[in-house]
Amino acid sequence: MTIIASNSITLSNVLDGTGIANVTNFYLASNQSTGIKKPAEIVNLIRNGAYPTNTNYWSGAMIVSQHGFYYNGQKKLFLLATTGPSEITASSYRFEVKRNTNYSLSFYALAGGNVKSSDVFFLGRKSNETNDFTSANLIIGKRRFSGSKAEYVTITFNSGDNDNGYIRFDNNGSSDGINAVLFFGEVMLVEGREPKPWVAAIEDSGWTRIPQQTTYANRFLWNYRIELYSDGVTKSIEPTVIGVYGEKGDPGKVVSNTEPTTRFKGLTWKYIGTSDLTASDGTVIHPNTEYYYNGTHWMINYFSVNNFESESITSDKINGKNLTITDGEFISKTSNGPVTTSTEIKDNHIAISKTDGTVNTKNDLAVDTEQGFAMKFTNNTTGLTREASVNFQGVSTSDSNGNYAQLTPQGTKLSTDVPWTDITRASGVGTSGTLRARINNGVFYAQSKDVTIPSIAPNSLITIGTMSSKFSGVSGFDTLGLLYSPGQLSVASVTVGNDGKINIGNPNPTTMSGKVIQFSINIPLG
Known part of the structure; x- marks a missing residue:
């Protein structure tokens, strides 16, 4: 038998003479045949755990920041900040664990004195479970981290009956309504009882735990192995080439x-x-x-024909210049850990869907030559939905809280619009004339025409009406109106109070009696 090239062999339970080694293999496809260095001696399960420039591989309310007590503000770390009394959280990327195995977590933390307390959880689940987590392990609870220095924290916990999970940091809220800050960084999670100083996750340097596909550009498949022995000793094997694409581009x-x-x-x-x-x-x-x-x-592996006919074709990949489907449909489904996507093309309809289990959300898109274009976002945790669509009737967007906006050939319509509504008149105000208000396209309108009002003393105010609760967001407006009686015309002030009352003021030196009020308000809101 002649072997031209071969792929990797994954080893486990290797005897070293004194104990059993758990072996972790990493792979890298490269254009280098020599000179590949060891990425790390230790396996850190936390991606992007230190000196971040972004929040990749994390989810939650954290941002990238810095603090003078941490490397004099010269290096970055994560920040959870809130003025509210409730907790906010930051969650790492999900990682695989071994059941009933000890793991050690280490990190630096720094918190303001008004942070109520801080928690750190390991949230796990079994491989066949779909909930975000089914097991909550509070590994650090109600902790008040130092406010005068970056505190180095270590803790060891057991994975329990879980196959994967993630680490979550909790800022349990502000005690006084002032911004309460929790900084953390250099997050390191290793197998075993001994915490380790931070090193980058091997995956952050391009290595993966699954053999990478070699290509003409990256011909050499490298393997790097770390062995953890039962006596606590860790050994790493120098990176070696275990597969070559081939001088003519042929795979192994x-x-x-x-x-x-x-x-x-x-x-x-x-x-x-x-x-x-x-x-x-x-x-x-x-x-x-x-x-x-x-x-x-x-x-x-390869066959060449001019035409072939088949009832069914199953393939990992189809490459071609032209693909024609007659009286059929196209369906594609992919999975990448907690993220699944599907695409369906049938008749005059295209539907694309993506579900992300890391944040428990779903995004849907549909295109139809008759019904138009539509998108929908769903937060499966809160139940919130947002939708947007375009069709021959116009453009619209809405959410499950009742908010919406529509643009049609007839104009614009918003969920905040209120049609012309009569203003409830105060005692002593006549029943004749018009006194009404409305909101249209974010503009508040109010009108009074030929409404008889009671007498108003000089420099005094009277209330002529109260708007309904539909106008609760309207207040603090004022304009000028006219007080009219046959042969006389005087200026009046018109104000809309925070209580929805319409008030008329008399800036004139004499009492205004037997008058009707005329005014028109037209003011944008927001």
């Missing part, structure tokens, strides 16, 4: 008359036997034919 290939015993996704095998062979997965292997291993079974 075995040429033989027997089935390769080491199989991995991407391996190709040219069978040079003289008769059919049944492989271990049941596939019938034909002579002088090249096969591809997709991770579970062998399939013909």
